[in-house]
Amino acid sequence: MTADLRIGIAGLGTVGAGVLKLLAEHRDLLRQRCGRGLAVVAVSARDRNRERAVAWAPARWVDDPVALAAAPDIDVVVELIGGSAGAPRALVEQAIAAGKSVVTANKALIAAAGTQLARAAERAGVSLLFEAAVAGGIPILKAVRESLAGNRLTRVYGILNGTCNYILTNMQETGRPFAEILEEAQALGYAEADPSFDVDGIDAAHKLAILTSLAFGCAVNLDAVYVEGIRDISPADIAYARELGFRIKLLAIARRDGAAIEQRVHPCMVPLDTPIAHVGGVFNAVVTEGDYVGRAVFEGRGAGAGPTASAVVADLVDIARGLEVPAFAVPAAELEAAAVAPMAAHRGPYYVRLLVVDKPGVMADIAAILRDERVSIESVLQRGRSPNEPVPLVLTTHDTEERQMKAALAKIARLDSVIESPHLIRIEHL
């Protein structure tokens, strides 16, 4: 039997504790599956004396996580601190330089520096794996890197943030406003005290940037991701979505458009007959479209100690078994610096909700602006009448270029009879 794989873990928060627990509970099972043991020899976290639900002994305690990189008795460093700079980045860089493989759940770091780190790992002949960084327990990175390797992927999209999906699902089920449900989600531990990372779409953007690189063989390019969060979604939008046969989901979408790559994260109206419309609560889902395999859907828990530990340990199992594949499926030096498809050139149908004064001529003014910008109206909803009072006016469009839609909305916003900034949600036909 091969010698144990010797592991050093940096970060003993929820995920780190989950990994320790899993490795202890399934020690024999993992030994059988890997043909060798997975042994945690050292751990590092901020506070040695903190009460923890899981025992780290007999592993030794290391105060400075970066010191794990230099420890001669460690084969693999597991980085679970999080954050794109400082100690976690130094630890990963130095571990690779020292010839150690690295497993991390750190999406911010991989989204910021994935290409460079992958290149360093390949030069050093070590593995850099980060299955836990995208969609938690869903094994989507390995699926794209290995199982779908016979395909040219054309589009990859999904629900990559469980907090947003929980809030939107709850808004849909209860009709209550965003702020109220966010507060509850924070109390339940489904949302952070500072929720902006989740609800403003940043977390999903990190994950999408990583997934895009793997799916299309291009360098990770977080700056190329167009991002909008869900703060502006109102109960009115939720109700109109239902009436129009849609659900509102925060989607992360990457698509190859000729030589360019489109990457965007924003709320979408999705038709009820697509699988992703039915993914509720904190669940995540990823849909891949390949030229041979067609559409494949992967659904599961996107966060939490158990699912994330499952993903981290899967990477450790790969390393223990000696499986080696480039982090982004092709050698990092060959990752394409793909052109960015600008959001202004995006084409698709749109949902627009306006608050207008109910008086003759309003619809004519709006229709004239849309005509001038060559935006074709698909449907108009105006329920009820309240002469000279504010009433909602909802319209959906046929496929339109984003720059035209935005130009039209800017003009519409300036109409006297329009008394609130227009609300726009993109419709996705999936």
Next chain:
Amino acid sequence: MTADLRIGIAGLGTVGAGVLKLLAEHRDLLRQRCGRGLAVVAVSARDRNRERAVAWAPARWVDDPVALAAAPDIDVVVELIGGSAGAPRALVEQAIAAGKSVVTANKALIAAAGTQLARAAERAGVSLLFEAAVAGGIPILKAVRESLAGNRLTRVYGILNGTCNYILTNMQETGRPFAEILEEAQALGYAEADPSFDVDGIDAAHKLAILTSLAFGCAVNLDAVYVEGIRDISPADIAYARELGFRIKLLAIARRDGAAIEQRVHPCMVPLDTPIAHVGGVFNAVVTEGDYVGRAVFEGRGAGAGPTASAVVADLVDIARGLEVPAFAVPAAELEAAAVAPMAAHRGPYYVRLLVVDKPGVMADIAAILRDERVSIESVLQRGRSPNEPVPLVLTTHDTEERQMKAALAKIARLDSVIESPHLIRIEHL
């Protein structure tokens, strides 16, 4: 750059042609992803002179597929003939003995002889891979073998036969009978001229036996699979399922029950709020439940040239990249000879549809029999009245042991007022 991986393909039907087409179309992409070329050096099929949509030259033609096993210029044999005995089995056995890796889509062969073949492959130090044998384009075997390796799986189930799912979906959408839709499916190429392999559940049983072995680390045991097909599902059952809030699906289910393994393939009533209820048409889906990852759902195309070729090529990519994992996740010699949980001991709720004469006392007789067998009734549906005429009587039960349910039904069938064999469908709470 490493030398090309030299491939010999036996069988040039739909799948074989798909593999040839994929390898030709994505030659450069695959070379980049594998760090070496994938070269088809020889092919074998029944009729050399048959018109084919895809070119096999410059590969050489070999009349006897089994001869591929001995060819010194072949590294990997791809077996796409199908069938559990004869040439395909001889080819796989001899290829392994000759030190060649094997990729196959042959579920019948792996279900019949997977454990022995895996053992032979491990002795020979070669890979035996069969991703295409289960759920076509869905990469479920790699997911279970690698991505979920940190989990003890508790249950695995899914829709593993696209033909049955197509027929049931169509019955549900149109209300038409099985025989009529089967005939159409045959005309459309979704069902074989002899449909029994699909509609009697045998194909799903083969796939389940393979999946079970991987999921639970036990020897492949096809004989242990309880199998029922969908021929007896009537439009009446479809309509009652809708009324009761269910859909009818042919499910393949494997569950660890203490030391024993339960494996069964049969029509199920599944609640609408479970993801698998919404998997329609020819799509397949697999749900895994693991102790850390929780529930994960994988959905995609389960058959067809493209999806199957995608799975076959994924296996070839693994071999080209030098990834080596035991076929069933643990060494074949360590696969457990697990006890079989007998179907008679299965517990769950049941749906029963009877045709009874509408006269006083019938319900009392039936209720007395159920009480005597300790079967607890959950609901009874009897719509309309036709004194002394046959009327349908539908009931659902609380959790019941299969042997009690069957004993009760045998007694009920003997009642004078019951004028047709009872129809039973198991309800699955997923």
